[in-house]
Amino acid sequence: MNIFQELRQQYTEIDNLFGVKEFNASVRGYNRKEESWRRKRFLNDHAYFLFLFTRIEDYIRDVSSRLIINKQRTLTKWSVKRAWDIFPKEKNSQRLHFMERVALLTSKGGSDFNLVKRYYDLRNTIAHGGSFSAPVDIPAVISDMERLHKILKPK
Amino acid sequence: MEAAETITKEHLINRIEDWKQRIGDLYNKVKEWLPQNAGYGIRFEKTISMYEELMEKYHIDPVALDTADILKDGQIVLTIKPYGLWLIGANGRLDLLNKKGVNYLVDLSEKFQAPNWMLVEPSKKIEKIPFSKSELMKIIGNQG
Numbered sequence: 001m002n003i004f005q006e007l008r009q010q011y012t013e014i015d016n017l018f019g020v021k022e023f024n025a026s027v028r029g030y031n032r033k034e035e036s037w038r039r040k041r042f043l044n045d046h047a048y049f050l051f052l053f054t055r056i057e058d059y060i061r062d063v064s065s066r067l068i069i070n071k072q073r074t075l076t077k078w079s080v081k082r083a084w085d086i087f088p089k090e091k092n093s094q095r096l097h098f099m100e101r102v103a104l105l106t107s108k109g110g111s112d113f114n115l116v117k118r119y120y121d122l123r124n125t126i127a128h129g130g131s132f133s134a135p136v137d138i139p140a141v142i143s144d145m146e147r148l149h150k151i152l153k154p155k
Numbered sequence: 156m157e158a159a160e161t162i163t164k165e166h167l168i169n170r171i172e173d174w175k176q177r178i179g180d181l182y183n184k185v186k187e188w189l190p191q192n193a194g195y196g197i198r199f200e201k202t203i204s205m206y207e208e209l210m211e212k213y214h215i216d217p218v219a220l221d222t223a224d225i226l227k228d229g230q231i232v233l234t235i236k237p238y239g240l241w242l243i244g245a246n247g248r249l250d251l252l253n254k255k256g257v258n259y260l261v262d263l264s265e266k267f268q269a270p271n272w273m274l275v276e277p278s279k280k281i282e283k284i285p286f287s288k289s290e291l292m293k294i295i296g297n298q299g
Contacts, residue, residue, distance in 0.1 A: 016256030023252040026224075027231045031201075038203070038236075118243050125208065134208040135239025137248050139259055139275050144244065 003055055004146040011048050011138055015041060042135070046126050049136045053123045056145045057098065060116075060152060064101035065091035067154035105152040112151065115144060164213045170266065171205070171218055174240045174247055177262065177270045181249070182223045185235070188288040194228040207241050225295060232295050235260075246270075251294055258294055260286055 001009075022037035068087045075081035088095045099117060106112045119141070125134055182197065189195040199221045206217035225233040238248040238259075245261040246268075259275040261283070272286040284290060 019250070019252050019257035020254060023231075023234055023254055026201075026234050026252070027254075115243070122243065133206055133211055135242055135248070137239070137242045137245055137259070137261065140242070140244050140261070 002146075002149075004052075004142055004149065007048070007052060007055075008139075008142045011142070014044060015138070018044065043132070045136045045138050046132065046134075048138050049141055050123065050127060052138075052141055052145050053119060056116075056119075056148055057123075059149055060098070060101050060105065061091040063152060063154050064096075064104045065089060067104055070154065102152075105154065112148065116148065119144070162209070162213070164215065167209055167213055167215060170240065171210075171215070173267055174205075174237075175218070175220065177247065178220060178237055178249070181260075181270070181272065182221065182235070185223065185225070185291060188291055189225070190292075196226040198224050198226065200224065203236060205237065205240070207239060209241055227295070253294065 018037055018041045022034055022041065025031075025033035025037060068084060069089050071084040072081070072087075072089070075084060099113075099120060102113055102116045106116075122134060122136070126132070126136075182199070186197045189197065201222045201224075202219040203222055204217045205220050209215075210217070220237045222237070223235040224231045225235070232253060234252045236250050236252065238250045240247045242248055242261075246264050246266060247262045249260045251258040251260060251274075261273050261275060262270045263273050263283075264271040273283040274286045274290050276282055276284065
């Protein structure tokens with residue numbers, strides 16, 4: 001079971017658990033409790049999103065770094081190699097912007113690039129203490145992250 | 156989500172109105188699907204507040220959205236609640252809650268198009284199934 005499948009299973013368990021509590025509070029007419037469980041589900045979505053994003057971010061950093069190292073080692077023609085030599089080898093280097101790393105793995109401006117960009121922007125909105133009012137559809141996020149993990153390769 | 160160039164306050168207000176309309180139409184459809192003379196009913200007694208990030212950013216006041224309770228012999232067996240409109244990859248989502256857990260109903264239509272409601276079964280491998288009378292009755296019937 002990969003990390004995304006594991007997270008999907010765990011998220012489903014938690015969201016169902018909170019959802020049942022929200023439903024039961026609603027049936028009993030406990031409006032404040034119902035709202036409180038709804039809020040917990042919402043914040044749990046944000047927490048899961050941030051965690052999921054760290055997984056795909058780490059993967060993209062790792063794969064892009066391996067691609068750079070491979071190009072720097074294997075290319076011999078200087079006119080081609082010189083561009084690659086500028087890039088940092090280290091996966092955690094901040095000299096290469098995260099979205100530039102994505103552009104090394106998929107066509108810049110293409111649908112997958114734009115999808116990562118939307119998730120990256122959402123991650124920044126949530127992680128930098130901005131709005132907590134952005135809804136996040138975690139089942140869809142998990143599906144997208146799992147697919148991106150499969151297709152973003154150092155070709 | 157919205158492309159930056161299309162965002163104006165008026166556009167966002169139109170999106171919210173469209174969302175309210177789609178939710179209302181869905182509730183009407185659910186009401187039609189409930190078997191007649193079998194003890195089922197639907198009621199709209201509660202609302203939830205919609206106040207998403209773009210509304211905050213463009214100074215749009217929170218909006219009250221209806222939730223729907225499906226009843227069987229006077230007992231709530233399913234609650235339908237709007238979850239959010241501006242989602243990545245969907246044109247809104249509602250949550251279906253019962254005593255077994257949550258199902259997600261996402262609209263995969265494009266902006267201002269006829270809705271394409273798909274049910275997501277969270278326990279399986281995130282499969283999407285067209286939302287229909289039979290799927291609704293499966294969820295209502297799944298009360299353990």
